[in-house]
Amino acid sequence: MxxxxxxxxxxxxxxxxxxxxxxxxxxxxxxxxxxxARAIRNAAPASITEIGGPFTMTDQRGRTITDQDIRGKPTMMFFGFTSCPDVCPTTLSDMTGWLEALGPASEKINAVFVSVDPERDTVEQMARYLSLFDPRILGLTGTPAQLEQMARNYRFYYRRVPLDGGGYTMDHTAMVYLLDRDGRFTSTIDYHENRQTALPKLRRLLGAGSAG
Amino acid sequence: MTRMRKFLFAAAVLAVVGMSTSGASVAKAADRMVVERAWTRATPPSAKTASAYLVLRNAGSSDDRLVRIESQVAETIEVHSMTMDGGIMRMRRLDAPLTIPAGGEVRLDPGGLHLMMMGLKTPLREGDRIKLDLVFERAGRVAVEMPIARLGATEPPR
Incomplete structure (x- = not known):
């Protein structure tokens, strides 16, 4: 027993x-x-040297664009989506204003808008949307996998959030990244940062670009 | 959750209707809500969402709540918050109706609280105007007409 x-x-x-x-x-x-699992893609990077690297996306004219295509000039890069009602159009108009204010120097800088909404932001949609801003702004969209790769390398965050009554919005990183001519991250311009501080940052970036 | 919200909402509406029909609390002159600086922005061609901004000034002697927003321009309009945290932008519906304190004001400005218009029937064109009805618990229905500023504007058009 x-x-x-x-x-x-x-x-x-x-x-x-x-x-x-x-x-x-x-x-x-x-x-x-x-x-x-947290969808967060390292919103606060451990080290700025980790930001950057390869990507392959499609621009608003249907051309394939990689990280190599934006080398040689410093870059300002912003993340958003075309049906974003507030921060995206505001920042793209800021970018348009900065390019104007830079004058001839604006030819020596890339302005890039990366869509975090591949589902709705087709090449045609990007073209229509970006026609409302400075024509020099390069709009990048891609497949979900291409976007994921870019987000991993560039450490930006995005997440789809359903709205009541159908539809969805996106949470996303909403600062402008500044990269040097070698594609290395240098600093950011924050949302609502005024022209007095944003422009000197861009001029500094341009200066460093031509000297280095 | 949504059923619970719907129930609470229905209960609130019934309560308001009940009170006003019984004559206990017919919107008095004191229950006034002043709407100022109302505006929205133009939207890109196929946009389904837009945000609108305004200032609500409660000229009444009791707190009031914005219970509903109606308009022909969009299927749903809600009060949403926008927050920036570590460089990440998030927009969410408010959990409870927006309260405007007696004698106080609530500002809906870019980068913060806003009216989120979802399911736009047509794109908003710069220079046009749109009409909205704000329904308050005490002040009742307040009609608002707002101008459409350019896309990317951060202030109402002059």
Whole structure:
């Protein structure tokens, strides 16, 4: 009888351990790869040298654009989507204003708008949207995988958020990145940063670009 | 959750209707809401969303709440917040109706609270005007007409 009881205890013990392991594995999967995983793509990068790298996207004229195409000139880069009601049109108008204010020097800088909404922002949609701003602004869109690769390398965040009654909006990084002529991250221009501080940053970037 | 919200909303509407028909709280002259600086921006050709801004000044002697916004221009209009956190922009619907304190004001400006117009029937064209009805718990229905500024504007048109 005592043997039977021991076997029973041992079996229950095994069930307990198996259950614990199963739960641990489930929990691990849930928080790392599963629905509990955070969509955040490193919003606060550990080091600025980690920002940058390869990407392959399509511009508003249907041309393939890679990181190599924007080398040789410093770049201001902004992330958003065409159905964004506030921060995106405001920042693109700011960019348009900065390009105007830079005068002839504006030819020596890339202005890039990266869509974080590949589902709605087709090449045609990007072309229509960007026709409302400075024609020098290069609009990039791509497949979800291309965007994901770029977001990983450039450490920007985006997430789709459903709205009531259908439709969705996007949470996204909303600062302007400044990259040097070698594609290295140097600093940012924040939303609502005024022209008095934004323009000197761009001039500094241009100066460093021609000297280096 | 949405069922709960719908229920609460229906209950609130019934309460308001009930009170006003019983004559207990017919919008008095004191329950006045002044709307100022209302404006919106032009939208790109196929946009389905737009935001609008205004200042609500409660000239009444009790707090008031914005319970509903109606318009022909969009299917749904809600009050949303916009926040910037670590360079990340987020927009969310307010969990509770916007409250305007007695004698106080609430500003809806770019970069903060805004009216989120979803399911736009037609794009908004610069220079045109749109009409909205704001429905308050106490002040009742307030009609608002707002000008459409250029796309990317950060202030109302002059």
């Amino acid at each position: 005592i043997w039977l009881r021991r076997i029973r205890y041992a079996l229950w013990g095994a069930v307990g351990i198996a259950g614990f392991l199963a739960m641990a594995i489930m929990l691990g999967w849930w928080t790392v790869d599963g629905p509990g």
